Amino acid sequence: MVRAALAPPRRIGQGPTRFRMLVPAATVVAASLLSALPIVSTSGWYPDFGYMVLISWRLLRADPWPAWWAAPLGLVNDLFTGYPIGFSIALWSATMLALDLIDRRTMWRDYWIEWILAAVFLTIDQVLQWRVAALVGAKVPFSSMLPPIIISICVFPLSAWLISRLDGWRLGR
């Protein structure tokens, strides 16, 4: 309330976007769709864009979407990225729940804590992908999972910055 009063006066016509409730979920779907990019890579070192955008939104706001939306969003990600169906559904729902529990425990939040949280979740994501791949017979050595983990942790600040800009646009600030 106070912050809004201190903010510079708005320009006329500037305000929350009409679809502000849907923008976060739409960006997650768009990020999942990035896997349709014509990149033919033989290493698989690109970050898991959908999951990264999901935790960027969730770390920025407690309620970017109703918590149960994580399941259908995960299904969309599974379908587009070719993960075994159910992987992102379970992981994304569990992430929403875990971050709610973490929100109760943390006394204060700053950039470093958010980055560390994101790093932990992105690592869990890659390790689980590695485990699931091993279950279906694709048992690669764990050392080959280190580059994607490091790359996605390093890319996270960019995603968080983009999402915070998008959030400002969505709410007309």
Added chain:
Amino acid sequence: MATARPGWSRRAQYGLFFSFLAVIGGIIVGLILLALSLVAPKTFENVRGAALDITGPVASALHEVTATASGLVTGAGDYWDAARQNGELKRERRALLQRMVEAKAIIQENQQLKATLQLRQRNQDTIAVGRIVGSSFNSPRRFAILSVGSSAGVQVGMPVRSADGLVGRIIDAGSLSSRILLVSDRANIVPARLLRGGIPVISQGRGDGTLDVRPLEVGRNPFRRGDVIITSGTGGLYPPLVPIARVVKLDDDGAVAIPLADPANISFAIVEPAFEPQAGADEATAGPDAP
């Protein structure tokens, strides 16, 4: 649902409680679906095919754009040192002409030998020809998206090759595009043999674009750097005599090889029928290593 206690409102408290229940329900549903797709990969075949039909054409269109752009760049580069390239090509052409005459003689001899042995040559038709337009670039698995699907006759289990060598096999088929399990995926095991000497070996992907090749008989390491691995046709899934990879490094009981068909660089991928139709049918029903 972030705050522990949303005030005294009973309605808000119930809302919080039910949203927790919904999330836990989401986790359970996800785990059940995951177990299903790991145990019985064919359960979601149709859904996955439909999703491929959404992303496949998008990837194809984007691929055209990037191919055109990179073509312009390399085209300009070709003009830059056209004279040197011209000389090189002429030299190559002379060498190739000589090789071609030799090859023709060999083919004739081969035909005579086959006629004497009364071997029947199996006719390998091409089912469809497509482009590789995408890949699983954010996963430890090695999949690629092919721009043709079941409307062109592509079915799960069919081998895919290019002019350079074996690419992989189809594991998901939408009607407009399909997904290939590349030879460099860890779960793709190809029965093969050494071109030099014909020693039977097994090729298995390493997940990072290279292959592990191991001899079937334990003992002496038969590989040398530069050896070419070709399919043996055992198992009936892949046709025999398709080149797979070239050995680049030896290790204690096998070798590391690089696929001859680099999925990022091949212009066309050819889908062929399963070498023995029975093997393709087994693959379609059982599919132990599909995702």
